[in-house]
Amino acid sequence: MSNTLRIATWNINSLRLRLPLLTRLVEALNPDIICLQETKVPDELFPDTTLPELGYPHFLRKGMKGYNGVAILSRVPIKQVPDMPLWCGKDDCRHIAAQIDLPRGPLIVHNFYVPAGGDEPDRAINVKFGHKLDLVAEATAWFRAQPPRRAVLVGDLNIAPLEHDVWGHKQLLKVVSHTPVEVKGLLEWQSEGFIDAVRQHVPHEQKLYTWWSYRNRDWRLSDRGRRLDHVWITPDLTSNGFEILKDARDWPQTSDHVPVCVEVGV
DNA sequence: ATGGTGGGGTACCCA
Numbered sequence A: 001m002s003n004t005l006r007i008a009t010w011n012i013n014s015l016r017l018r019l020p021l022l023t024r025l026v027e028a029l030n031p032d033i034i035c036l037q038e039t040k041v042p043d044e045l046f047p048d049t050t051l052p053e054l055g056y057p058h059f060l061r062k063g064m065k066g067y068n069g070v071a072i073l074s075r076v077p078i079k080q081v082p083d084m085p086l087w088c089g090k091d092d093c094r095h096i097a098a099q100i101d102l103p104r105g106p107l108i109v110h111n112f113y114v115p116a117g118g119d120e121p122d123r124a125i126n127v128k129f130g131h132k133l134d135l136v137a138e139a140t141a142w143f144r145a146q147p148p149r150r151a152v153l154v155g156d157l158n159i160a161p162l163e164h165d166v167w168g169h170k171q172l173l174k175v176v177s178h179t180p181v182e183v184k185g186l187l188e189w190q191s192e193g194f195i196d197a198v199r200q201h202v203p204h205e206q207k208l209y210t211w212w213s214y215r216n217r218d219w220r221l222s223d224r225g226r227r228l229d230h231v232w233i234t235p236d237l238t239s240n241g242f243e244i245l246k247d248a249r250d251w252p253q254t255s256d257h258v259p260v261c262v263e264v265g266v
Numbered sequence B: 001a002t003g004g005t006g007g008g009g010t011a012c013c014c015a
Helices: A019-029 A050-054 A127-145 A180-190 A246-250
Strands: A004-011 A033-037 A058-062 A070-074 A095-102 A105-113 A151-156 A229-233 A238-244 A260-265
Touching: A004 A019, A004 A105, A004 A151, A004 A229, A019 A033, A019 A050, A019 A246, A033 A105, A033 A151, A058 A095, A070 A095, A070 A105, A127 A180, A151 A260, A229 A238, A229 A260
Parallel strands: A004 A033, A105 A151
Antiparallel strands: A004 A260, A033 A070, A058 A070, A095 A105, A151 A229, A238 A260
């Protein structure tokens, strides 16, 4: 018997504005669990009557006014994992974790929104870059102290770690999201017990993106993408396959990120 | 080299 869960992640860049697009996501990917980042909605304004109609009666959310915000929507019952760290001492709604009780034992789903990090890749002059590095380092230390098992970690991690996770490796070495110090940090975090559940299916010399800037008029033609959105699993789970919903980048009034979905053997 | 486009919320900040 194989038990699987389809787990999707999407930086939706305003949940309220793009609520209609969630229907398309469900039709295209049929996920059991949807992890969202940049919901940009305070909890008291969360659309909690619409989500059950979409087929997701179970959800957790952690939102604030204007910025950031994460949510986990589920077809099956979930409960919030309590007592998670306040990363970098900030209560800025960048992480939420769910527990799903399954026949083989509980599964933990972590949903992260790592800071973008500003423009200048130098923490001496850009506190946002320092914040990004610090959050990644804190998360690394946290998972080192309590090694994950039966866990899935998803989110907009805002770092493209591999050469072919960006359109131009050399061009982007000094661009925030692909600098060596960020890449090193992200890979160290991943090495605390996780496997890249998407890249394991794709040769490393093949380009793979999940984000295309709004600033390119013809995003598909210029194809200056980056793989900023990730799905990691612990080795006691299996990644049976994945989908990067590139077509979502052409949806009306869409996000600059596209959804990523992995079918996980749990 | 620069600026290009979005969202939030109503002046800029953030991506």
